[in-house]
């Protein structure tokens with residue numbers, strides 16, 4: 001198949017909010033600096049649903065969504081040296097080129113090399129898509145487009161991993177689990193003994209709890225409007241549960257009262273701007289730090305009294321938990337193989353690519369953390 005167009009199945013989002021359609025898609029060969037990957041397993045993340053909903057200002061249609069996956073390199077374009085056909089890989093929506101201003105800064109995991117192209121659904125070299133259906137181009141998504149049996153990614157957007165790792169599990173290391181762990185370890189740098197609040201107990205929030213427990217937090221308070229989440233959350237380290245619906249007071253006040261003045265660290269893992277405000281305002285005066293992880297819709301803005309920051313609270317955000325993708329995803333895979341981090345526990349459902357619309361329904365119903373699709 002090297003150098004040839006591949007025709008395979010992919011789930012195409014033709015329009016916002018319209019069911020995805022499994023189509024025969026033509027996938028062009030990888031050009032210079034590109035890698036064609038046979039995707040074997042892909043999970044769904046809330047961000048896929050967000051873009052599908054039409055609320056993502058960068059959302060383009062028709063497109064192939066999906067960014068949490070694992071597969072095997074099928075072929076590589078000219079000049080690609082770090083991976084070869086047969087390598088087991090995880091596509092990385094957050095690239096790492098090691099050469100741009102961002103990568104060289106040592107201050108961020110964001111990479112500038114391909115972001116201008118991935119934000120507009122095309123490949124960098126010619127600003128074109130590698131996907132088409134009957135000659136009509138289909139946009140890429142987040143530089144990954146994993147809801148397809150084959151995809152093409154930039155070489156800076158793919159992490160080579162240990163072939164011993166089960167791909168049906170480690171696909172989760174493409175987004176949600178690293179994001180939560182890294183928000184705690186890299187962005188907030190939670191110290192032992194800290195009091196932590198986690199807003200939203202989906203996969204990302206539970207990974208925050210897991211990371212906080214590993215960091216030695218003394219209390220991990222989980223906040224969710226779905227009380228069913230508490231049972232499962234205990235297994236990830238959540239030590240106390242608060243349902244905002246059980247209280248008349250604003251949730252930030254409830255937390256300040258519970259913690260003698262506020263928490264040391266809070267994490268917003270929902271994408272709701274009023275919860276982001278509450279997450280900042282439940283932080284302790286003088287040092288409390290709040291990390292925004294959730295992605296909010298186009299047009300939404302955060303607000304608080306500047307006095308909150310003047311009096312020492314810190315507001316931060318994180319993308320992919322601050323992890324350098326190509327360097328650190330393989331390390332996370334090893335940690336999983338050594339049973340130092342959980343992955344299997346986040347997988348509540350397994351379906352096939354053909355059942356992807358059902359998988360989106362499950363995601364909106366609750367009771368589902370991650371659904372892994374076999375492609």
Ligand code: NAD
Pocket residue numbers: 045046047050175176179199200201202203204205223224225226229244269270271272275292293294295296318319320321368369
């Ligand atoms: P999810 O839908 O599985 O989890 C969200 C949880 O929040 C659910 O348990 C829900 O019951 C709860 N919730 C909803 N409204 C609430 C409210 N008002 N108060 C308390 N709880 C509430 O989502 P997920 O896949 O875990 O993703 C969480 C967020 O993180 C999404 O916004 C996603 O787009 C974002 N995300 C960001 C990054 C990043 O790099 N920054 C990476 C992955 C995901």
Ligand code: AHE
Pocket residue numbers: 045046047048056057058059094110115175295296297298319320
């Ligand atoms: N297009 C969206 C951006 C959404 C966003 O912030 N994405 C996160 C990853 S979410 C993964 O589930 C991210 O990494 N952002 C950094 C980046 O460069 O996109 C919007 O709202 O505009």
Ligand code: ZN
Pocket residue numbers: 045046047048067068175176
């Ligand atoms: Zn995601």
